[in-house]
Amino acid sequence: MSAPAPAVPQLTLRAIILSMLLAMILAAANAYLGLFAGLTIATAIPAAVVSMGVLRVLGGGSILENNIVQTGASAGSSIAAGVIFTIPALVILGYWQDFKYSWVLAIAGLGGLLGVLFSVPLRRSMIVEEPLAFPEGKAAAEVLKAGENPGPGIKILALAGAIGSLLKLAAASGLRVIPDSAVGATFFGRYFAFMATNLSPALLGVGYIVGLNVGIVIVSGSIFSWNIAIPIYHAFFLDSDPALAAKIAGQHAEDVGYAIWSAKIRYLGVGTMLIGGIWTLFSLRRSLMSGIKSGLAAARKGAGTAVAETERDLPMKWMLIALVLFILPLAALYQAIVHNWMVSIPMTIIMIVTGFLFVSVSGYLAGLVGSSNNPVSGITIATILFASVVLLILLGGQSPIGAVAAIMIGAVVCCAAAVGGDNLQDLKAGYIVGATPWKQQLMIGIGAFSCALVMAPVLNLLAAAYGIGAPTAEHPNALSAPQAVLMASVAKGLFGGHLPWTMIGIGCVIGALVIALDEFLKARGASFRVPVLGAAIGIYLPLELMVPIFIGGLIAHLVERKHKLKAGDKERRDRIHRPGTLFSAGLITGEALTGIIIAIPIVVSGHADVLALPETFQFGQIVGLVVLAVVAWLLYLSAAKAPA
Structure with a gap:
């Protein structure tokens, strides 16, 4: 690959300003979606x-x-993920009443910058010497190379964005023309039956992007939870849990299902995530060590020697200085929580060690399955569990601040891991088009910090308008924040609370069985795989969210069948899926941004139904299902017409 001519502009002022604006907008959209x-x-x-x-x-x-x-x-998605997977847990635990601007800025901004620094030594190993797929990086490079005529792509984005925006406005948080979901639940004697789907176009778009394989795995996990585990628990084990039985007595079947899932069954997903995270670390151990060694060796070799423009990373000397400068305020932040340097210093050390380790894991997983499929939440659970064990020794099992301290460590690591994987994804695109690595590394650091500037106001706006966590009388349709609720439950349970350890243990067994199945498929050379962390996400999240994702993946598969794609034809696959990917991105962005805009009049008025139309104009689940089917058909048409 020849280096680009020195005169070709890259890190221009207008590029920096435009990138920062897009990063902040996309971070807000992804915060809502997450x-x-x-x-x-x-x-x-x-x-x-x-x-x-x-x-x-x-x-x-x-x-x-x-x-x-x-x-x-692209930092918009990674910073949003790092923040919304962890920081709302501090509100759920009651440590914060709202989202503190300076604290959120410090956690997200410094965590994101650490992710950039930790990922730099991995570029050569994962992108140059052991070229992983980095599917979204390759797709972005293809879009850039086809950039001579961006008009059609912008039209697709605009049309899909308008559809996503209109339907979000029509949904339950806006005009209430259609509901948010269609749910059917009933009892057959002692047995429980349940089926549901969310009516969100954004979830269809998510499914199209992740594909059918992932869609099948996650919806199978949810079907296992809702159609096997919950009915079994309700029929055979509810009598041994009088507190839960009393709580759900006389409730509708739908409410009973959610109560059992929330109190018991979702912890099967926790156990599966835990064993999946440990397995991921074990299976990547050799690749991680070789990547770190080769990255550091390349940095030493490059000192004092001429390096091609397309191979120049950020200088190692300045990276080490920046690392120290970023760690010191984080150590001060931890000290402000625990007021004990004998605890805050180990917290900082845990953050550094797990941060570097999990940035490596995140980068490798992003190379395998892409940033959208990168199981950062599983990585964060492993961090919080490890941090909690150490803090239990230092603070004791009944410490009122122990759970908060563990969440604070996990939040920084989560932001670093998300940005690190995203950085390597972008560097893959840059490697293909002949960009200068250090300029990209600097730019994603700027983008990450820009996103951190807006996260606290966005979270406060969403919390005031919709509520975050468990539904309340004031916010009956609260944003569920599933990962943050999980982080809070795990951390609180380890510090004097109560966790359903039996369910977590069964989840670990399920995870081991899924790993065994996946290894069997790998040994047979099967194209279909069963990633354990994908199954864990399905087990943990509500079924209604997984169904439209599966449908989106099915649409992507039907497009491939129409064009008669073969398994190894990746370049043609990327070209054919480009219109569908853009349509999906438009649905997601339009719906998410409209959700934030709708929040403004709700907060100003203090009424969740401020935009609601009279009941005469409100329709039921059937109309919502028809609308979702029409959007699915439009998504299929957008991709099926792609040139073969």
Whole structure:
């Protein structure tokens, strides 16, 4: 690969400003999506399309300048994931009443910058010497290379964004023309039956992006929880749990199902995630060590020698200085929580060690399955459990601050891991198009810090409008924040609370069985795989969220069948899926941004139904299902018409 001519602009002022604006907008959108659905999606591709359109209006931009914009803007998804998976747990635990701006900025901003620094030594190993797939990085590179005519892509994004926005406005948090979900639940004697689907177009888009394999795995996990585990518990074990039995006595079947899931069954997912995280670390041990060694060796070799522009990373000397500068305020933050340097210093050490380790894991997983499928929440659970064990020794089992301290460690590591995986994804795109690595690394650091600036106001707005966590009388349709609720439950349970350890143990066994099945499929060379952390997410999250994701993955599969794609034809697959990916990104972005806009009049008025139309204009589940089917058909058409 030849280096680009020195005159080709990359890190220009307009690229930096545009990247920062897109990063903040996409971070807000992903914050809503993550609190609502427990998932975020990579934003590099829509950012690249918007960048090409804007820079074209401003006189045109080079492929490398557009690459810089998408690099910084892609931090919107990673910072949002790092924040919403962990920081709401501090409100759920009652430690905060709202989201403190300076604290959120410090955790997200410094955690994101640490993710950039920790991922730099891994670039050579994971991208150059052991080239992993990095599917979204390759897709972004293809979009950039096709950037001579960005018009059609922008039109697809705009149309899908308008659809997602309109349907979000029509849903239960807006005009209430259609409900948020369609649910059916009933009893057959002692046995419980349940089926549900959310009516969100954004979830269809998420499913299209992650594909059928992941869609099957996660919906299977949810079916196991809701159609096997909950009925079994209700029929045979509820009598041995009088407190829960009294709580659900006389309730509707739907409420009974959610109560059993919340109190017991979702912890099967916790156990599965735990064993899956341990397995992931074990299976990647050799790759991680070789990546770290080769990255450091390359940095030493490059000192004092001429390095091609396409191989220049951030200088190791300045990285070490920056590492110290970023760690010191985090140590002070931990000290402000525990007021004991004998505890805050070990907290800082845990954060550094687990941060570097899990950035490596996150980067490798992003290379295998992409940033959208990167199980950062599983990584964070492992961090919180490890931190909790150490803090239990230092603080004692009944410490009132122990759970908060563990969440604070996990929050920084989660932000670092999310940004680290995203950074390597962007560096893959840059490697393909001939960009300068250090400029991308600097840009994603700027993008990450820009996102951190807006996260606290966005979270406060969403919390005031919708509520976060368990539904209340004031907020009956609260954003569920599933990962943050899980983090809070695990941390609190280890410090004097109560966790259903039997369920967690059974979940560990389920995780081991899933791993064994996946290894069997791997040994047979099967194209279908069963990633254990994907199954864990399905077990943990509500079934209604998984069904539209599965449908979106099924649409992607039908598109591949129409074009008769073969398993190894990756370049053609990326080209064919590009319109569908853009349509999906538009649905997600339009719905998420409208959810934030709707929150403003709700907060100002103090009424959740401020936009609701009279009941005459409110329709039921059937109309909602028809609307979702129409959107699914439009998504299929957008991709099926792609040139073969």
